[in-house]
Each structure stands twice: as structure tokens, then as C-alpha cells.
Amino acid sequence: MKRDLLSVVLVSLVMLSVSFGQEKKLAKAQGQYDRYEYIDAQETYLKIIKKGYKDADLLKKLANSYYFNSEYAEAQKWYKELIDDYSSEAEAEYYFRYAQTLKAAEQYDQADVYMKKFTELANDDNRVKLFGDQPNYLERIDFQSGRFEIENSSINSSFTDFGTAFYDRFVVFASSRDTLIFKKTVHQWNNEAFLDLFQAEYDPTNGELSEIKKFNGTINSEFHESTPIFTKDGSTVYFTRNNYVKRKYGKDKKGTNKLKIYRSYKNSQGGWTTPQSLSFNSDEYSTAHPALSIDEQTLYFSSDMPGGKGLSDIYSVAINGDGSFGEPKNLGDTINTEGKETFPFISKNNDLYFASNGHLGLGGLDVFVTRLNPQTEEEALVVNIGKPVNSPKDDFAFIVDDESKRGYFSSNRSGGIGSDDIYSFLQLEDLRKFCKIVIAGLVTDKDTNEPLTGVKVSVYDSANNLIESIEVGEDGKYTTDELECSTKYFVRAEKEEYTTTEKLVTTPDTKQTLDVPLAMEKKIKSAGVGDDLAKVLSLKPIYFDFDQSYIREDAKIELAKVIEVMAQYPQMKIEVRSHTDSHGNDDYNLYLSEKRAKSTVDYMISKGISSDRLSGKGYGETEPVNDCGNDSNCTKDQYQLNRRSEFIILK
Numbered sequence: 001m002k003r004d005l006l007s008v009v010l011v012s013l014v015m016l017s018v019s020f021g022q023e024k025k026l027a028k029a030q031g032q033y034d035r036y037e038y039i040d041a042q043e044t045y046l047k048i049i050k051k052g053y054k055d056a057d058l059l060k061k062l063a064n065s066y067y068f069n070s071e072y073a074e075a076q077k078w079y080k081e082l083i084d085d086y087s088s089e090a091e092a093e094y095y096f097r098y099a100q101t102l103k104a105a106e107q108y109d110q111a112d113v114y115m116k117k118f119t120e121l122a123n124d125d126n127r128v129k130l131f132g133d134q135p136n137y138l139e140r141i142d143f144q145s146g147r148f149e150i151e152n153s154s155i156n157s158s159f160t161d162f163g164t165a166f167y168d169r170f171v172v173f174a175s176s177r178d179t180l181i182f183k184k185t186v187h188q189w190n191n192e193a194f195l196d197l198f199q200a201e202y203d204p205t206n207g208e209l210s211e212i213k214k215f216n217g218t219i220n221s222e223f224h225e226s227t228p229i230f231t232k233d234g235s236t237v238y239f240t241r242n243n244y245v246k247r248k249y250g251k252d253k254k255g256t257n258k259l260k261i262y263r264s265y266k267n268s269q270g271g272w273t274t275p276q277s278l279s280f281n282s283d284e285y286s287t288a289h290p291a292l293s294i295d296e297q298t299l300y301f302s303s304d305m306p307g308g309k310g311l312s313d314i315y316s317v318a319i320n321g322d323g324s325f326g327e328p329k330n331l332g333d334t335i336n337t338e339g340k341e342t343f344p345f346i347s348k349n350n351d352l353y354f355a356s357n358g359h360l361g362l363g364g365l366d367v368f369v370t371r372l373n374p375q376t377e378e379e380a381l382v383v384n385i386g387k388p389v390n391s392p393k394d395d396f397a398f399i400v401d402d403e404s405k406r407g408y409f410s411s412n413r414s415g416g417i418g419s420d421d422i423y424s425f426l427q428l429e430d431l432r433k434f435c436k437i438v439i440a441g442l443v444t445d446k447d448t449n450e451p452l453t454g455v456k457v458s459v460y461d462s463a464n465n466l467i468e469s470i471e472v473g474e475d476g477k478y479t480t481d482e483l484e485c486s487t488k489y490f491v492r493a494e495k496e497e498y499t500t501t502e503k504l505v506t507t508p509d510t511k512q513t514l515d516v517p518l519a520m521e522k523k524i525k526s527a528g529v530g531d532d533l534a535k536v537l538s539l540k541p542i543y544f545d546f547d548q549s550y551i552r553e554d555a556k557i558e559l560a561k562v563i564e565v566m567a568q569y570p571q572m573k574i575e576v577r578s579h580t581d582s583h584g585n586d587d588y589n590l591y592l593s594e595k596r597a598k599s600t601v602d603y604m605i606s607k608g609i610s611s612d613r614l615s616g617k618g619y620g621e622t623e624p625v626n627d628c629g630n631d632s633n634c635t636k637d638q639y640q641l642n643r644r645s646e647f648i649i650l651k
Contacts, residue, residue, distance in 0.1 A: 042066065056082060056089035067097055070364060070394050070412055076101035083114075092121035096339070103363030104392045108138060111363075126309065126337045127358050137360040137384075139461075143484075144386030147429040152415075153408065153422040155200050155209045162410035162420040163227040163289075163343075163397045168234050170199040171209055171408065173422060174226035196220040197228060197239065207406040207424040218272045219264060223257075227289040227343070227397065231296055235266045238290035238299065241275070259286040261301055279325050280317060288312075289397075291344040293372075300352070302342040303328070310338040314354055334382060335370065346372065348402040355396035359384065363392035367409060369431060378511060385431055394420075400427065436482035437507040439514045443476045443493055446519040446538065451476025452495060457518070459483070460490040485509045493518040533574060533647035537561050542600070542645040549595040551603045559600070562647050563607050576600045576616040577646040581639040582629045586621060593618030600645065615650075 045062040048054075063078035079098035083090050095118040102111035119128040134140060155161065157177040164173045174195040197215035219225060223242035230237050241262050262275035281287050282305065291300040297319050302312045305328070313336040318326035335341060339358025342365070346352055350372050355365040359382055367389055371379035389395060393413040400407030405427040412420050443455045455472040459480055467489070470478045483489060486509045492502040498520040505516055527536045534542075539562070542555040551559070566572050578597035580589040597616035605611050621629065624642045628634035 056086035059086065060090075060094065063094075063097070067101065072101040072104035072364065072393070076105065092118055092125070093338075095121065096127065100357060100363060103361070106363070106392050122338075126333055127339060130337070130358075130360055134360055140360075140484075141362060141384050141386050141390070144384060144431055145388070147386065147431060148389050148425045148427055150388050150423050150425045151207075152417065153209055153424050155212055156417040156421045158418050160195065160418055160420045161422050164399055164408040164410070164422055165228045165230060166202070166399065166401065167199065167228075167230045167237075169202055171202045172197055172199045172215055172228050172230075174198075174224075194222065195224045195226050197225050204401070204404050204406065207408075207426065209424070216272045219275060224259075229290045229292050231292065236263065237266075237272070238263050238278075238292070239275075240288040240290070258283060259288040261287045261290050261299075280328050286312075289343045291346050293346055294348065294350055299325070300331075300344040300346065301328075302344065302354075309333070309336045310358055311340040312342050314341045314344050314352075334380060340365070343396045343398070345397075345399050347400050351402075353385075353398045353400070355394075355398070362387070362390050364394040364412075365396045366390040367395050367398045383431060389423075389425065400425075436511055437485050437487075437514055438480055438482060438512075439489070439491060439505060439507075439516050440477065440479040441491075441516040441518055443472050443478065443518045443520065446521045447535065449519075452498070452520060455493050455495045455498075455518075455520070458492045458494070460492065462488040462490075464490070479513075483507060485511070491516055491518065493520055495520060497523055499523055527649060529649050529651065531649050533562055533565065533649060534645060537565065541640075541643070543643075544596055547592070549592065549599045551599060556603075559603060559607075563604055563609060566604075566609050566613065571651065572649060573613045573651040574615075575648045575650055576604075576614065577648060578616070578618045579623060579642055579644050579646070580621050581642040582621045582624065582632065583639065586630075590618055590620030590622070593620045596645075 042062065042065045045058060045065070048058065049062070059078050059082040063075050063082060066072070066075035066078065076098065079094060079101060082094060083098060095114045099111040099114040099118060102108075102114065115131050118125075119131060122128055131137075153161075155173070157175060159176040161173060161175045161177065164171050175198050176195050177198075197220055198212055199215050200209035201211040202209060214220065219237070219239065221241060224240070226240045228237050228239035238261055240259055242257050242259060260281040261278045263278060264272045264275040267273055278287070285303060285305040287301050287303045287305070289302050292298070293300070293316075298316050299319055300314060300316050302314050304312045305315075308330060314331045315328040316331060317328040320326065330336060335352070335354070337356065337358025339356060341354055341356045341358060343355040344352060345354070351369050352372050353367060353369045356368055357365050359366070359368055361368075361384055367385050368382050369385055370382045374380035384390060385398075389398065389409055391411060391413040393411060395409060395411045395413070397410040398407065399409070406425065407427070408422055408424050410420050410422055439459070443452045443457065444450060445452055453472060453474050453476060455476075455478075456469055457472060457478040457480075458469045459467040461467055467483070468481055470480065472478050485507050487507050489505050489507065490502055491505055492500060494500045499522075501518055501520050503516060503518065505514065507514060521538060527533065533539075539558045540554075542558050543552060544550070544555070545552065562574075566574070576597050578593040578600065580593050582589075594616075595618070597618045601611075601614045601616040604614055621642065625644075626634070626638055626641060628638050628642060
């Protein structure tokens with residue numbers, strides 16, 4: 001008994017020791033996680049899981065540590081385990097992030113499954129609205145795709161290279177390529193050396209970069225510098241740096257070093273003044289990735305400051321005449337989501353380009369564009385710029401010269417040289433802003449022109465995929481949901497006892513309501529004495545060549561329909577009546593119409609219709625259907641209505 005009791009005590013002590021050890025490791029990992037030291041946090045969490053300790057919170061943090069480091073394949077594995085095993089503890093945001101990792105693996109159908117789950121759990125989220133409004137977002141992206149020709153830049157290294165800016169005849173960018181030669185510090189977020197700014201000679205004719213060298217030593221510090229923006233005269237630079245002022249490394253209350261935007265001026269010797277932190281920076285949140293408006297009186301940037309919508313939002317702030325700043329303003333719901341919006345850039349055309357994982361994309365960060373100060377609804381739309389700039393991975397830091405159509409962006413896509421690479425591009429076509437079209441119309445009986453009720457009107461895309469179906473009301477009218485501009489659609493009307501009719505509609509490139517009337521024919525029609533078979537059978541006009549009376553090939557097709565009906569009803573007798581318009585001599589028109597009526601009758605007899613069932617008469621211009629007689633001033637189409645053949649039922 002004592003032995004058994006001793007065993008129990010020993011086991012309890014061992015378990016207590018292991019449990020206490022795990023708590024210490026979890027506390028260490030939590031600290032690393034809060035400081036964004038994701039490499040160390042991952043190792044700690046993985047060791048804990050390997051020893052059999054696992055819960056929802058641990059899986060969230062492990063998955064996030066990969067997700068925020070853009071290692072989407074590993075993040076997907078742990079998000080899946082979280083959702084599969086701890087779904088009741090997985091908040092909506094984890095379904096969104098899992099969907100993003102599935103997109104990164106190009107599993108878009110599966111991603112949509114979890115986006116739909118996300119919409120159920122977070123119905124007031126702006127990303128839910130975007131997904132609901134754009135269920136065909138991949139088609140939209142395809143629509144924009146192919147407008148850029150891209151190339152992996154020759155300046156890339158096996159390290160991190162990203163975040164370009166135009167500066168006189170140079171392009172300035174961030175890189176960790178050779179900082180380890182001089183600095184032994186490694187950033188624990190991604191286990192790479194800290195970033196410095198470099199410059200390369202820029203050839204605007206082909207976008208090639210060469211002659212790489214370190215940027216000014218006053219700007220570069222012991223820690224990260226990236227994403228600069230220069231004024232047009234090259235006298236001022238804004239850039240991103242770790243919170244590091246006067247050789248002091250700043251931290252927030254949790255011990256995390258945040259990012260700040262700094263400003264430096266070119267001095268009289270051609271160097272740069274000591275960078276100064278901007279007034280709206282804070283130790284408690286990050287500000288980063290500055291961009292300038294066209295007039296250089298507004299600075300745009302991304303930040304996770306309090307009051308924003310998501311992980312980071314894009315803000316603007318006025319630059320006062322004395323160099324001071326106004327109050328930062330959030331750019332609002334059209335641009336910012338509950339996800340991440342970052343890396344703004346303003347082009348010469350006043351277009352705002354930015355990276356986002358909250359707007360609908362191909363996975364990771366995608367590049368989007370919208371017009372600043374839009375004058376129309378179309379200009380206000382946020383548009384994914386498509387492939388090949390965007391990919392399933394992170395694509396960001398887009399800049400473009402609207403005059404040369406050349407520019408650069410950064411990406412961690414497969415096939416690169418380093419973890420992030422710079423890509424050059426030539427823009428081949430302008431981007432198309434999506435606008436919305438509504439198709440509406442009246443459905444009628446083709447013979448009576450009366451509105452039809454109970455008709456099903458369906459809209460299909462060019463690949464014959466159903467977009468929507470509408471039940472026509474008592475007034476015979478239909479109206480579609482909003483459709484895309486400059487797109488082909490089939491509009492189809494179906495009703496029992498009527499022949500299905502369909503129209504191919506190419507929507508215009510400006511927002512409007514497009515009128516598309518639909519006239520339906522009855523499958524079985526009644527016809528009696530005095531009715532015109534041409535109308536009953538909806539014959540196309542039977543034309544004769546100018547001043548001729550022989551039967552043309554196109555007329556033979558229409559006459560075949562009349563002949564077939566007469567074959568089905570052997571007691572039917574008809575009179576062929578031929579009419580002309582008022583052009584030309586009255587007597588001659590009468591003579592010509594007589595010849596055409598006789599020619600039509602002779603042709604039908606030759607095809608087996610008995611002569612005693614047919615008669616023909618020419619009426620010339622004596623029975624117009626409108627007021628286009630002699631000395632009238634009608635249009636070509638109005639005169640055309642009088643050039644007709646009739647097949648009047650006599651018996």
C-alpha cells in the first residue's frame with residue numbers, strides 16, 4: 001500500500017512539474033507572439049503541441065504566427081485543425097483567415113465554403129457585404145487580368161527586396177541583402193536581417209534597374225527602413241522605420257517596438273538631415289508606408305491606430321504650409337475593411353493603389369485601385385487590378401508612372417529569388433472600372449402585342465451559366481438585378497404554349513437601364529379566312545432583286561413554310577398578294593407587282609401545290625400600310641413596310 005501511495009505521489013509530482021513547465025513555455029511563447037517575434041513563438045508552440053498539449057487558443061496563435069508571416073500553407077494546416085476540432089471556439093475571423101489560406105493554395109471553391117460560414121458568423125462585417133455583392137469576384141478579376149506585362153527585376157537578391165519609390169533618375173527600395181555584413185542583429189519576426197534603403201539607376205524607356213548602392217547613411221539605421229516617398233523636387237523624403245529616435249529603441253506598454261513614419265530634408269551639401277518622427281506617430285501603434293497626393297499637400301499612410309476598422313487602415317493627413325500636420329482621417333468603409341489595407345500609392349492620374357486582404361482577391365494581399373475624389377459612382381469603385389500583378393500570395397507596394405506606363409510592385413509569389421521580390425511591369429491596357437447595368441423590358445405576344453404574364457425571364461452569361469431568373473408580373477414587365485458593363489448576356493423568355501425566345505445582349509460601358517423587349521410566339525396559332533399566313537407564320541419579308549420578279553434563295557426559305565402549312569391542310573386556298581412602295585411610276589409598280597405575284601404562285605405550284613388552290617394578284621402601291629404614298633417624305637424603313645407579300649386565306 002505504501003508502495004502504491006508512493007507511486008501516486010511521484011506521478012503527481014511529475015505531472016505537476018510538466019504542467020508548470022508548460023505554463024512557463026506558454027507564457028514565453030505568448031510574450032514572443034505579442035512582440036511579433038513569430039519565429040521563436042512558432043518553435044515554442046510546436047514543441048508544446050508535440051508533447052500532446054493542445055487547445056483552441058494555442059492553435060489560433062500558432063496559425064496566426066504563420067499567417068502574419070505569409071506562410072499560408074503552414075497556417076492553413078493549423079487553422080483547419082482549429083476549425084475541425086474546436087469550431088465552437090473559433091471566432092468568425094478564423095474562418096476568414098482559413099479561407100485566405102485556401103485561396104493562397106488556389107482552392108477557390110473550398111475558400112468560398114468557408115467565406116459563406118464567415119458571413120453567417122459576422123453579418124455586420126464589411127467583408128461579408130463585399131462577398132455578398134460580388135459572388136462572381138473571380139470573373140471580375142479575370143476581366144481585369146492580362147493588362148500588365150511583368151518581369152522579375154534584375155536587382156533582386158536571395159534576401160528580402162520590396163517597396164520601391166521613384167526618386168529623380170533612381171528607384172529607391174528596401175532590402176536586407178547585405179546588412180548582416182555590418183550588423184549581427186536578426187529580426188525575430190522572420191529570422192532575416194534588418195532592412196536598409198538602397199537605390200538603383202532607373203531607365204524609363206525599359207524599366208531596367210542597375211548600379212545598386214546603399215542609400216544615404218543618415219537615413220539608414222540599425223533597424224528597419226522601408227517604403228520611402230519623395231517630393232517631386234527630391235528635397236523631402238518620408239519613409240518607414242522602427243520606433244528608433246536618438247539611438248533609443250522605443251517600445252509600447254507590452255514591450256513591442258512599433259513602426260513610425262519619419263521625414264528628412266535634403267541639405268545644402270546634398271546629404272540629408274537627421275530624420276524626425278512625425279507628430280501623429282505613437283509608441284502605442286504603428287504608422288507606415290507613406291504616400292503623397294499629387295499636390296503634395298496630403299500624406300497617405302497605413303496604421304493600426306485606435307478607431308480603425310481592421311488590422312490596418314489607410315489614412316490621410318493634411319501637410320500644413322509650415323510643415324506641421326493636421327489630424328489623421330480614416331479613408332472610410334469604401335476602402336478600409338476589417339482586414340488589412342496597406343501600402344498606399346497615388347499616381348499622376350490621382351488613382352489610389354493599395355494592397356488589401358479584406359477586399360476580394362486571389363489570396364494573401366492583392367493590389368486594388370480606386371479614384372481619389374471620384375466624380376462618378378464608377379470612379380468610386382474599388383477594383384482588383386487582376387493577374388499577373390496579383391497572385392495567390394502577397395502582392396503589394398505597387399507604383400506606376402502613368403506617362404510611361406511602367407512601374408514596380410513587390411510579391412512573395414513562387415518562382416522568385418528571395419522571400420520578397422521586386423517585379424517591374426509595363427501596363428498594356430487601361431484598367432476598366434466596373435459599372436452596373438440593369439436590363440428591363442416588356443414581354444408581349446408577338447401577334448397581338450399584348451403583355452404576357454407568367455413568363456420566366458432568365459439571364460445567362462456567355463458560358464451559359466444561369467445568373468438569375470425573374471417571374472414576370474401582371475404588367476408583363478421584368479427587371480434584372482445589377483449586371484456588369486461591357487459583358488455579353490443571353491436573356492431568355494419561357495412560357496407554356498409559347499416558343500422560347502432568347503436575345504443576346506452586349507451591355508454598354510456606362511451605367512444605365514437597358515431596354516430589351518421580348519416578343520413571344522404561340523406554338524399553336526389559329527388562322528381563319530381573311531388572315532395573312534405571313535403574319536401567322538411570322539415570315540421574314542420576301543424580297544425580290546431590283547426591277548426583277550424571280551424567286552431569290554432567301555425567299556425560297558420563307559415560301560417553304562407556307563408550302564408546308566398548305567400540305568398539312570389540303571383544303572386550304574390562298575391568294576398571293578404582292579405590294580410595292582410608292583417609288584417609281586404607278587402603272588409600272590402595278591405591272592411589277594403582278595409579275596411578282598405570278599412568279600410566287602408558279603414557284604409554289606412547282607413545289608407540289610395544286611394550281612386550283614392558289615391565285616395571285618399585284619396591288620402595286622395602292623394599299624400602303626402607312627402614309628408613305630406619292631410625294632411623301634418617309635424614312636427608308638417606313639417605305640420598306642409597304643414592300644411586302646401577303647398570303648391571304650380564302651378557304
